[in-house]
Amino acid sequence: MSAAPNYSYSSLANMGPQGRWRRVLFIALIPTLCAFVYYAYGSSYLPSTFKPSQYPYQHNVSLPADDVSMSTVIKALYGPILHPVDAANFTDEDGDTHHLPGEPRFKERLGKRVLVLDIDSRPLTGDGQLMNQELKWKGMRPLSAGMLSHYMYAMIHGYDYKFIRAPDYTDRWGTWVKVPMMKEALKTHDYIVFMDSDVMFHYPHLPLEWLLNYWNMTQDTLAMMSIDPDEPQNYDAKGNRYLNTGFVIAQQSKRTQEMYKAWAECPSENRYTGCSRWKLDWAHEQAAFGNYIRYDFDRPDDIRVLPCVEANGAPEAVNRGGCKGIFVRHFWVDKGLLSKGLADSVMQYFLPRLHQLYHQTASEHIVDAKGYRLKGAELIEMTPEEQEQLKKDQGKNQKDEGF
Structure with a gap:
């Protein structure tokens, strides 16, 4: 099991109106940001444990910073993971x-x-x-x-x-x-x-x-x-x-x-x-x-x-x-x-990149309120003892996902 990511979360102030507007803008800009994700983060797309023999292969691609054409978006999405033409094998x-x-x-x-x-x-x-x-x-x-x-x-x-x-x-x-x-x-x-x-x-x-x-x-x-x-x-x-x-x-x-x-x-x-x-x-x-x-x-x-x-x-x-x-x-x-096949051939590559971008920008949109306890409508900062008890009770009154 991989270790939990060590994020530097933003403060509770992001729960306010300005924080909400930032999140709206983030969602609206997802298509453009995805096109440029490789420019900004280069080889950080895949974790440090990545090995070339894994699926898919990844390498550097140079893209024009001022071009948002569809051909550039496609190159940004697939270019970094093109399989080498002379590779000895391919893992599906x-x-x-x-x-x-x-x-x-x-x-x-x-x-x-x-x-x-x-x-x-x-x-x-x-x-x-x-x-x-x-x-x-x-x-x-x-x-x-x-x-x-x-x-x-x-x-x-x-x-x-x-x-x-x-x-x-x-x-x-x-x-x-x-x-x-x-x-x-x-x-x-x-x-x-x-x-x-x-x-x-x-x-x-x-x-x-x-x-x-x-x-x-x-x-x-x-x-x-x-x-x-x-x-x-x-x-x-x-x-x-x-x-x-x-x-x-x-x-x-x-x-x-x-x-x-x-x-x-x-x-x-x-x-x-x-x-x-x-x-x-x-x-x-x-x-x-x-x-x-x-x-x-x-x-x-x-x-x-x-x-x-x-x-x-x-x-x-x-x-x-x-x-x-x-x-x-x-x-x-x-x-x-056929339509599902086309969707799969895009989304299986788009989703990991979108997920990577989500984590790379975590400090802008993930709010960690786990240091507080809820009492009615109030957020009250917890003591160290209460935080330890919270770890023991984690998952209580919850389903695996959803409500």
Whole structure:
């Protein structure tokens, strides 16, 4: 058990009107103060017992003192705790440690060489949707939360972000548009991260570079995708499970362009007989990839298959093959959980910083009246003997919390 903090509390005068106004002002200024908490306190954010191997990692970040833009607020919140890209391991929120398989390939940040990509052909301008000029937390559609999390993840790590409003195919299901758009994006960036709008990174402070090291993307890897749950509908004609195309990490190369061309043109049947079935039949482009493309591009490092437990599903789907989405969550069980996922990815980082600020400014707003006893409506200073008795009676007539 850690020792009780040794605060220098303010006097009882703070119970007066001036003290109350100071508290009101403090509450009103919380958002601004949170943005600048790192400027004022630097490395004091975490206790002196903090070890780099703990979750999350913390280090110094330099921020402009006169900038209160949203991008600076995000950098202030996540910058101090970004996980090193070449760290040997990562300990998650449950205390489980994940180790790199060997020497990391990526030791520096990739920055703008990475593109985080959203693709959709729908207008998305309705109430609660992303392209509407007004978006409120209450009434936000779930998929807006997913895409905003992608945008935030790119901002946190300095990657590029693009939303591509794609043209529609006239003869295919709408999800097919992701294939040629990913192909185009790989002409301008070395790495792309495509996510369906019901997918999000669970740890926004964990960089893509670390995951590329952990999942062992080699120089010859074309793409990474997670395997689907072990359920009858997720098997291809050869009896192998589909790879889920809702989360794709792809690496630019001539062979990658060839793969995407073959994938986009699969329904024409110039190369793959029977592929036209997947124009409209479920699982559309995913079934085309699973039944044809992965067997054509099958060199050892071409397609990296990611574990379902790490890059698919969510905790609510753990009974479906253990697909709980440790690093990447795909909310196909309940898309309504996307908003909660976005809130968690902010609040689990915001709350410790707010709590730290609360203690760092304790002398301004915490009043210690424990040296007094109550008699009717009066506060009477206690004798040393009375204070000793108070310690023995501590907790009497009280619940653990509340009244």
